[in-house]
Amino acid sequence: MASPDLLWQLVKKNNKFLVKRNGNSNASVQFSKEPNNLYNLNTFKFSGLANKKTVLISPAGEGLDVVLGTSKTKKGNKPANSINKSVMRRDFRKMAKAVTNQT
Known part of the structure; x- marks a missing residue:
């Protein structure tokens, strides 16, 4: 790399x-x-x-669901496996706090 x-x-x-x-x-x-x-x-x-470490925030379907994706630094050679995605289904304040803690 x-x-x-x-x-x-x-x-x-x-x-x-x-x-x-x-x-x-x-x-x-x-x-x-x-x-x-x-x-x-x-x-x-x-x-x-x-950049090695990146963040992706996108809507996930209906409602206020959000997908938070962070890149894995050790999987840089495999783009398909390099992003760890998680769906958050909480109220806005809890999601904002979780995003801040993850980044």
Whole structure:
């Protein structure tokens, strides 16, 4: 497995998930649609491709159910098995506390 810095240097300008938009004046804005990128920003800090530890929060079906996914650092070579997903069916405050404790 390559270092996260090397991976970021390889994928920061060209990858499948990169979205480039025109911002104010002449500056362009870059977003990213990659999995495990909570803020959808194209930066090393929030990258789901380059970082070893990532977090995924998504809705799970009906109601207020939430899927919390965290990446396993030892399974980096096997992308299908690298995310540990758990479904939370609690009230919002308990889920927020559980997410904070897990991350």
